[in-house]
Amino acid sequence: MTNRNLTALILRIAGIYLFTKIFDHFGSYFLSVYGTVMMTRLEESLSEPIDKFYFNGTFLTIINIVISVFLFIKAEWISKKLVKSESEIKTELNPKSLTKVILLTVGVIWLSQIIYFLPDFIEYCISLISKFNGNEETELPDFALIRYILKLIMTLIILFRIEKISNWIIKKI
Structure with missing residues (x-):
């Protein structure tokens, strides 16, 4: 693969x-x-x-x-x-590859959750903009905006810096 x-x-x-x-x-x-x-x-x-x-x-x-x-x-x-660039994924079982698999799995699950909650995020943003535009009757939906943003940032860090994170974890072991 x-x-x-x-x-x-x-x-x-x-x-x-x-x-x-x-x-x-x-x-x-x-x-x-x-x-x-x-x-x-x-x-x-x-x-x-x-x-x-x-x-x-x-x-x-x-x-x-x-x-x-x-x-x-x-x-x-x-x-x-x-x-x-397309490269073959090698599946050697060593601490570094196992760490990468775990980090990639967490990143993929979080990315799926971020995409899953995207409509809720858009709905929250629409309500927030409506409230800032002077519509006092608008109620904000129950949405954890800070958690969504933090999870998005952490997912991007994990997925784009997986090599550095896995090297850091290996050094700590």
């Missing part, structure tokens, strides 16, 4: 992981929102902020589907853009 193939595999897994988020939204969002809208008694009471909420949720779900399908279908193309 080459590093380019591994990158394509990671992107496909992230696409599938992101696609499963749709099923989380389906029960809680679509059935409650559109079930409520279909009731004729409540149709007159809908106001513009609620309509914006319905539109934002629908828009984020559609973007979620598009990104997950794009990651799954175009994984080879993205991996060619990300990984310039």
Whole structure:
């Protein structure tokens, strides 16, 4: 297996992981929102902020589907853009390679979680911008922004500095 193939595999897994988020939204969002809208008694009471909420949720779900399908279908193309030189992955069992495998696994899982929570991050940013623009009625969704940003930074550090981190860990052993 080459590093380019591994990158394509990671992107496909992230696409599938992101696609499963749709099923989380389906029960809680679509059935409650559109079930409520279909009731004729409540149709007159809908106001513009609620309509914006319905539109934002629908828009984020559609973007979620598009990104997950794009990651799954175009994984080879993205991996060619990300990984310039293709080299064979060697699987020797020594402390350094084991450390790299562990770090890579953590990096891949965190990267999948970052992509998985991307729609929630976008929704939080939309609400935050709306609140800063003077819409006092906007409530911020329950989203751990600092944890998301720290996990993103740590993932990028792990994935791009895996060689230096594994060398540092080996020196400490």
